[in-house]
Amino acid sequence: MDFNLTDDQRMLAETLGRYLAQRYPIERRHAAAASALGYDPDVWQGLVELGAVAALLPEAVGGLGGGGFDIMTVFEQAGRALVQEPLLGALLVGQALARADESERWRGHWQRLHEGAVVALAHAEPDAHHARWSVATVAQHNPAGWVLDGHKAVVPFGAQAQGWLVSARVGGGVHERDGIALFWVPRSAPGAQLRDYRRIDGGRAAELELRTVQLDAHALVVGPTRGADVLDGVLDAGLLALSAEALGAMEVAFEHTRQHLQTRQQFGRPIGSFQALQHRMVDLWMGLEQTRSAVINAAAAWDGDDPMQRAWACAAAKASVGRHGTHLAEEAIQLHGGMGMTWELPLAHYAKRLVMVDHELGDEDHHLQRCIELMRQRAAASA
Missing domain, CATH: 2.40.110.10 (Butyryl-CoA Dehydrogenase, subunit A, domain 2)
Structure with missing residues (x-):
C-alpha cells in the first residue's frame, strides 16, 4: 500500500500552506473569531477558490477526490494555521449528499458547496x-x-x-x-x-x-x-478530518516549543540543553509520530473496501489525538512557563484547540471503547 501523497495532493498542501501563511496570521484569526460570523468570509472564499472544499468531495459530485489522503491533506494544513472556517461542515454534508438517495436530485446543493455555501x-x-x-x-x-x-x-x-x-x-x-x-x-x-x-x-x-x-x-x-450506514461513513470522515487537523496543530506547537527551548537562556545556556527537558521533548516527539502514523493509517483505511477496518482506524486515530494531542498541549504550556498561558502567544491557542478537538465527535475514552467493541465484532464474525 502506498502511503505517499500524489503530486496533486502535494501541490494542494503547498498551495494551502503558502496561502494561509500569507493571508491568515493569528491576528486575523482572532478578529474573525470575535466577529458575528465567527469566520473570515474572504479567507473562506479564498480556500474555496483554491480547491480546499472540492478536494473533500468525490468526483461523482463534482469534487476533486474526497479520498482519505485528500481529507488528511486539507485538514492538516488547516490545523497548522488554526483555520476555523467551516470546512468540517462542508466535508460532512458533502459526503452525505454524495451517498444520498436519488443523489442527482441534490445537484444544486453540490454546486452551492463548490461556491462556498456554509x-x-x-x-x-x-x-x-x-x-x-x-x-x-x-x-x-x-x-x-x-x-x-x-x-x-x-x-x-x-x-x-x-x-x-x-x-x-x-x-x-x-x-x-x-x-x-x-x-x-x-x-x-x-x-x-x-x-x-x-x-x-x-x-x-x-x-x-x-x-x-x-x-x-x-x-x-x-x-x-440506509441512514445509519451513511452516518457511519460521514462521521468516520469527520474523525479523520479532526485527527488530521490536530496533527497539523501538534506539529506547530511542537516546533514552537523546540524553538523556545533553544533560545530561552538560564544559568548561561539554553534551557533545551538540560537533560530533563530533553527527555520531555523526546516523549512529545514520540507521541507526535505515533499520531502521524495513526492518521496515515486512518486515511489509508478510508480508501479501502473494509468498513469495519475504516471505522476502527478512524476511531484509533481520534483516540491517539485525544491522548497525545492533549498531552502535548499541556507540556508545551509548561515548558514555556507563565508566558505559555498568554493570549498574545500563538501557542496558547494551539493548545486550546488541541484540547477541544478531543471532545468533538467523541473523546479519547469513547473511541478507545469503540475500538474494543469493533475488535470484538471482528472476532465474533471470524469465529
Whole structure:
C-alpha cells in the first residue's frame, strides 16, 4: 500500500500552506473569531477558490477526490494555521449528499458547496454523550411531507449555515441503530429556532430547536434503511478530518516549543540543553509520530473496501489525538512557563484547540471503547 501523497495532493498542501501563511496570521484569526460570523468570509472564499472544499468531495459530485489522503491533506494544513472556517461542515454534508438517495436530485446543493455555501450537520444531541445512534429527534410522515421535532446541540456554525442536514428518528428506540433518516432543513424553515454562541477555541456553534418543523416530501435525503450506514461513513470522515487537523496543530506547537527551548537562556545556556527537558521533548516527539502514523493509517483505511477496518482506524486515530494531542498541549504550556498561558502567544491557542478537538465527535475514552467493541465484532464474525 502506498502511503505517499500524489503530486496533486502535494501541490494542494503547498498551495494551502503558502496561502494561509500569507493571508491568515493569528491576528486575523482572532478578529474573525470575535466577529458575528465567527469566520473570515474572504479567507473562506479564498480556500474555496483554491480547491480546499472540492478536494473533500468525490468526483461523482463534482469534487476533486474526497479520498482519505485528500481529507488528511486539507485538514492538516488547516490545523497548522488554526483555520476555523467551516470546512468540517462542508466535508460532512458533502459526503452525505454524495451517498444520498436519488443523489442527482441534490445537484444544486453540490454546486452551492463548490461556491462556498456554509452548511452544517446537526446530529449531536444534549443527552447523547457521544453515542453515535442516540437520536431522540423524531420525524413523522404526513400527507404534506414530514414534521420534525427535537433538539440538536453544538452545531458548528449552525446560526451561520444556509441549511442543516438533520438526523431524525423515523422508527426504533432512542439508542437503536435502525430507523434513523437524514433530512435537509433549509434556514427559512418555520419552527427552527437557534441560540448562537462563541466557542472557547474560536468560531461559533448553535443549539438548534426543531419545533413542529414542516418539510415537504423531497426533504428526505437518506431514508431509514440506509441512514445509519451513511452516518457511519460521514462521521468516520469527520474523525479523520479532526485527527488530521490536530496533527497539523501538534506539529506547530511542537516546533514552537523546540524553538523556545533553544533560545530561552538560564544559568548561561539554553534551557533545551538540560537533560530533563530533553527527555520531555523526546516523549512529545514520540507521541507526535505515533499520531502521524495513526492518521496515515486512518486515511489509508478510508480508501479501502473494509468498513469495519475504516471505522476502527478512524476511531484509533481520534483516540491517539485525544491522548497525545492533549498531552502535548499541556507540556508545551509548561515548558514555556507563565508566558505559555498568554493570549498574545500563538501557542496558547494551539493548545486550546488541541484540547477541544478531543471532545468533538467523541473523546479519547469513547473511541478507545469503540475500538474494543469493533475488535470484538471482528472476532465474533471470524469465529
